[in-house]
Amino acid sequence: MTLVFINGLEVGLILALVALGFSLIYGVGRIIFCTHGEIYMVGAMSSYFLTIKLGLPFSVVLISVALGTGMLGFIFERFLFRRLRGNDFAIFVVSLALGMLLLTLFSELLGTQPVGIKEPFPGYVTFLGVNLSIYKLLVGLTSGGLILALHFFFKQARLGQSIRAMAQDPEAAALQGISMDKTLSLTFVLSCALAGTAGVLVGPIYSVSSSMGTTALMSTFVVVIIGGIGSFPGAIAGGLLLGLLYMFGGLVASKFTYLISFVVVIIFLVARPQGFFGHE
Amino acid sequence: MSKNRLINYIPGLTLAIIILTLPLIAPHQTYLLHVIIIASIFCILATSLRLVYTANVWLVGPIAFYALGAYGLTLLTRAGLPFWICLPLIGVAVAIIAWGFGYVTIRVRGLYFAILSIAFTEVIRLTFVDTLGQHMTLMVPPINAISIPHLFVIDFTSKIDYYYLFIALLAITLFILYRVEKSPIGANFKAIAQSESLAESLGINAVRHKVLALSVCAFFVGIAGAFFAPYNQTISPQSFTVGASMMVLILMVVGGVGSFWGPVIGATFLTIVPQYLPVNPVLEYSIYAALVIVILYFLPGGLVSIPQEIQGKAWWQKTREARANLLARIGRGL
Numbered sequence: 001m002t003l004v005f006i007n008g009l010e011v012g013l014i015l016a017l018v019a020l021g022f023s024l025i026y027g028v029g030r031i032i033f034c035t036h037g038e039i040y041m042v043g044a045m046s047s048y049f050l051t052i053k054l055g056l057p058f059s060v061v062l063i064s065v066a067l068g069t070g071m072l073g074f075i076f077e078r079f080l081f082r083r084l085r086g087n088d089f090a091i092f093v094v095s096l097a098l099g100m101l102l103l104t105l106f107s108e109l110l111g112t113q114p115v116g117i118k119e120p121f122p123g124y125v126t127f128l129g130v131n132l133s134i135y136k137l138l139v140g141l142t143s144g145g146l147i148l149a150l151h152f153f154f155k156q157a158r159l160g161q162s163i164r165a166m167a168q169d170p171e172a173a174a175l176q177g178i179s180m181d182k183t184l185s186l187t188f189v190l191s192c193a194l195a196g197t198a199g200v201l202v203g204p205i206y207s208v209s210s211s212m213g214t215t216a217l218m219s220t221f222v223v224v225i226i227g228g229i230g231s232f233p234g235a236i237a238g239g240l241l242l243g244l245l246y247m248f249g250g251l252v253a254s255k256f257t258y259l260i261s262f263v264v265v266i267i268f269l270v271a272r273p274q275g276f277f278g279h280e
Numbered sequence: 281m282s283k284n285r286l287i288n289y290i291p292g293l294t295l296a297i298i299i300l301t302l303p304l305i306a307p308h309q310t311y312l313l314h315v316i317i318i319a320s321i322f323c324i325l326a327t328s329l330r331l332v333y334t335a336n337v338w339l340v341g342p343i344a345f346y347a348l349g350a351y352g353l354t355l356l357t358r359a360g361l362p363f364w365i366c367l368p369l370i371g372v373a374v375a376i377i378a379w380g381f382g383y384v385t386i387r388v389r390g391l392y393f394a395i396l397s398i399a400f401t402e403v404i405r406l407t408f409v410d411t412l413g414q415h416m417t418l419m420v421p422p423i424n425a426i427s428i429p430h431l432f433v434i435d436f437t438s439k440i441d442y443y444y445l446f447i448a449l450l451a452i453t454l455f456i457l458y459r460v461e462k463s464p465i466g467a468n469f470k471a472i473a474q475s476e477s478l479a480e481s482l483g484i485n486a487v488r489h490k491v492l493a494l495s496v497c498a499f500f501v502g503i504a505g506a507f508f509a510p511y512n513q514t515i516s517p518q519s520f521t522v523g524a525s526m527m528v529l530i531l532m533v534v535g536g537v538g539s540f541w542g543p544v545i546g547a548t549f550l551t552i553v554p555q556y557l558p559v560n561p562v563l564e565y566s567i568y569a570a571l572v573i574v575i576l577y578f579l580p581g582g583l584v585s586i587p588q589e590i591q592g593k594a595w596w597q598k599t600r601e602a603r604a605n606l607l608a609r610i611g612r613g614l
Contacts, residue, residue, distance in 0.1 A: 032391045080573070090576045092338070092394060093533050096526050101569040103523070108563060214522055218402050221395045229392075259410075262403045265396070269388055 003130045004247050012243025013143040017198040018216055019223040019235040021191025027167035027230030028187045034095040037217025038102040039192050043069050043199025044208040045106050048117055058120035062200050069196025073188035107210035114209035139201045222261050225268055228275025237276055303440040313439045319551035320450040324504045326532040326543030327457055328497040333537055335493040336473035338394040341525020344401040345498040348374045349505025350515050357421045367506055374502030375495040382491040401525050409517045417516040420509045442511050453500050469493055530572045536582020545584050
């Protein structure tokens with residue numbers, strides 16, 4: 001039971017990392033970035049490519065994938081979404097199409113079969129009476145640390161504050177001399193790098209495949225609806241809740257976990273459409 | 281006005297004659313017939329989807345309803361019911377499911393609804409996967425033969441029978457959807473899309489109209505799914521993914537959302553042209569995706585707006601305007 005709980009937290013933290021980026025982009029640009037799940041997939045699949053095919057060490061892979069996906073985010077914002085700003089429907093369809101593009105390209109390049117990545121740090125520790133691999137512990141610590149770092153970035157750093165200002169009131173923020181374009185670019189870079197990092201982290205724990213992006217996007221939707229879209233604590237709470245739900249739901253009725261999560265979404269939309277922490 | 285001149289009907293009539301006589305001209309081109317059947321299914325899906333978009337409901341693809349239609353029909357006919365009794369049942373059942381889904385979720389606007397519809401599609405697919413198995417393909421019983429004794433028998437064993445069946449289905453669907461769009465209800469949809477609060481202030485019940493649009497769409501899509509299943513002979517959950525749903529959305533956007541004929545043109549173009557291009561079928565999807573991005577960038581009106589874009593305005597609009605201007609000047613005594 002403890003193991004299930006820890007696994008749930010683990011999945012929850014990863015989900016929270018992905019959902020944070022998604023929520024951030026929505027908060028700043030009012031953009032539903034449907035490519036986000038595929039960015040996570042790109043992170044995982046390219047980490048597979050770099051570790052297995054090229055044999056690079058894990059830390060190098062982590063940093064290069066984070067930089068690469070961040071770059072991808074910058075390119076998308078700068079050359080696609082900036083010109084379409086204001087046209088919600090076009091942005092939405094373009095982000096869906098981009099996801100499809102990445103999905104087909106990666107399944108063409110690396111195949112559609114799920115593949116496994118060896119854990120980079122073998123060994124186990126006993127923790128609260130359960131055997132836990134060192135790598136899992138490290139993933140938990142890393143994702144938790146990243147979330148904390150982000151929290152302080154938004155509270156303390158000037159750039160983080162400017163992102164928050166832009167999310168609160170774009171016009172007032174622009175009057176204070178904050179550039180919408182730069183802030184949105186930064187947000188995209190940050191969010192995509194987060195999703196890529198989450199993909200790298202998750203690779204050695206579960207098998208990776210080119211279809212994982214779609215599933216991740218669904219989970220992200222559920223998380224942001226539960227937690228409230230555009231809310232920082234909401235994404236974390238929603239992620240953890242959904243992670244636990246998946247794990248314990250898998251214990252009880254493994255066939256219907258998706259159905260359960262959908263029912264939860266419906267309940268939230270009817271009872272509290274703004275989520276835990278959101279506000280209308 | 282030149283609205284009722286015979287000359288305006290000539291292109292449409294020619295096309296109709298070509299489509300209707302195609303199996304007689306080329307009876308052995310079964311692949312061509314197959315491609316046209318698939319194109320007509322996508323036409324039905326994209327046009328039904330457009331009806332939902334005229335009411336400003338962001339449904340991401342109607343594949344969930346399609347899957348419900350196909351699976352519902354398969355399960356019912358396997359249970360022994362004849363096809364032609366199942367068909368109306370399926371249409372109504374899918375419309376009712378859409379009504380229920382819409383009634384709960386339609387109050388959330390725009391993007392939230394889009395998210396929900398994606399989730400709905402996935403949940404429907406996963407439910408079939410979980411109950412029937414990932415790689416489980418179901419055999420579908422053939423359509424019962426229509427026969428009038430001593431006159432004719434259509435037993436749906438050849439592609440040509442199916443070809444006429446789907447062309448007839450497409451024609452009926454397009455006709456009804458066109459009438460719906462031009463009806464007062466269709467006008468209400470457009471009013472809601474322009475300004476929901478203004479429409480409500482005029483006494484239009486926005487929620488009811490949106491749910492209605494969703495149900496009508498689901499009805500036709502469900503029927504199309506019910507016809508597709510026996511045509512394809514087997515169905516499996518892999519054909520009802522979110523990707524397929526987005527595909528329908530892409531067909532609609534590429535053709536042009538603003539016009540009734542846009543989705544028809546988009547679906548026909550994107551189904552038929554890639555069949556005769558030498559590309560890898562996997563890369564085909566990335567070409568679609570790239571195409572939709574290019575279209576949204578440079579041709580927001582879709583393929584259907586190409587003539588206007590080339591000539592500034594279409595020639596018939598220009599002449600009509602010129603005449604109106606002339607009449608106006610005469611009216612002012614110039």
